[in-house]
Amino acid sequence: MLKFYKNSLFFVILIFLCSNLFATKYAGEIFRMGAGVKNFALGNCGLTDENSYAPAYWNSALL
Numbered sequence: 001m002l003k004f005y006k007n008s009l010f011f012v013i014l015i016f017l018c019s020n021l022f023a024t025k026y027a028g029e030i031f032r033m034g035a036g037v038k039n040f041a042l043g044n045c046g047l048t049d050e051n052s053y054a055p056a057y058w059n060s061a062l063l
Contacts, residue, residue, distance in 0.1 A: 039054050 038052075
């Protein structure tokens, strides 16, 4: 039974240590890349393009 607890504790600590490897510095860092070159070329009018993922970037509420 003690061996089970040691193994469980080892894996829990390992998961906590490895979870920081994939963490980003800021919460919105995924949006650092921008919504694409096409919208910047059109004067930052990303809401008008319905055939891409750009409206989700420009209007995050998707109204």
